[in-house]
Amino acid sequence: MEKMKTLRGFRDISGEELGKFRLIEAVSRKHLRLLGFSEMDIPILEKTELFVRSIGDTTDIVEKEMFTFTDMGGDSLTMRPEATAGMVRAYLQAGLYVKERVSKLFTIGPMFRHEKPQKGRFREFHQLDVEVFGVDDPLIDAELLWMIHGVLTELGVENYTMEVNSVGCPACRDTFRRVLVDYFRTKSDLLCEDCNRRLERNPLRIFDCKHGQCIDVSRGSPLLFDYLCGDCKVHLDVFLRHITDFGVLVTMNKRLVRGLDYYTKTVFEVTSDELGAQKAFIAGGRYDNLVEEMGGPKTPGTGFAIGMERLALLARAEPTNIVPTYFFAYLGERARGYLVPLLKAFADAGLPLAYTYDGRSLKSQMRYADNLNADFVFILGDDEIDKGIVVLRDMKTKAQCELLLEPSTIPREALKLSGE
């Protein structure tokens, strides 16, 4: 039989990387709690329509990147490619808009996009997704960036850039879109094939093109910034003022746009040069019309998502292990008889105890304990049993002492000694 392997772009995550994930989660949860967020787990599988309606049917995600299939009942289902759509659905389904003025929610879990894998990009990847419903005030947008700043600092992420912009509301965006199309039409022969396609479908995205000539052309283009309506302009100004109040450093990038249709006003992206081509590891923005478009009452929203895999590549902070680890080396059947009582005693004390199942030579067990990075090793053989003691060896100092061979008191005694 052929060896079974994970699907392309799917991975088993363990060891150091999983440790980074857990650390990111712990640090983020702490900061989220300080700002009154509560966690919500939502399904991975939803009706396809949910994503088509929220993300937009002409976006790349919906057009070619979703894991979609038909279930036995004939419904089209999709593995979520992002979390916001599901969060909005859950918000409406729970009727949170009548229960509370403001809902601050977050969720952590896998997302799925059928893309070609490369550095920092997988078909199954993990996001920590944060959403706020019910707040118009740009203070909340600034607050989110402030929180991100705090999380990144605590994780030891240093070289990153926060870029912000406003994509306006549907009103000013439509005006601008016409101006932009007019401009690029006059230069269409200078634009690459992709950009000519974008010109018809989503002209804002021409700003994202990496071709030298397209960059030159878009450099001379009009900017949405200059076409923002009064409301959007004020929102942006207040947002930037609050950013300053929080003392967070951001860069205004007037050409920053987003790939999902639902964004309005504030958009932002946190990038790092250490990530290669996919340099954005946190991105988000405001979506003031999405809840209404999804069939709810008019409710402003704003949020962001952290790409866990990408942030894990940047996080320098290490998870710290404060509990000492113990190993039980036993010689012979009589000594092995103490294994289960000791395991029970250590479990009661909430301490981990490692051991071998085959009780090989002491040398071998010591080597094993060393590989496990054990701080202390208990050594028990016939000599000790006859004397009614057990030897406790400190692996770092090599100092050894004797403890009374009484399983119920050993964990406490050992902890006392290792505290020194």
Added chain:
RNA sequence: GUGGCUGUAGCUCAACGGUAGAGUACCUGGCUGUGGACCAGGGUGUUGCGGGUUCGAUCCCCGUCAGCCACCCCA
């Protein structure tokens, strides 16, 4: 979806078309009851998979799968 590079031991990588190797890791012993260093021994392998060419393929050819990098796009 497109393009380039790459698939050999747990890991990093060798091997002119001629019996698959090294370093490291791991196991055992030296030390019959004490880890790391040292010494000796041990290869743990469907050379990703499937075909083809050949007396003979890890090597050449085709296909396929996977990984990496870039594009598209995105966290």
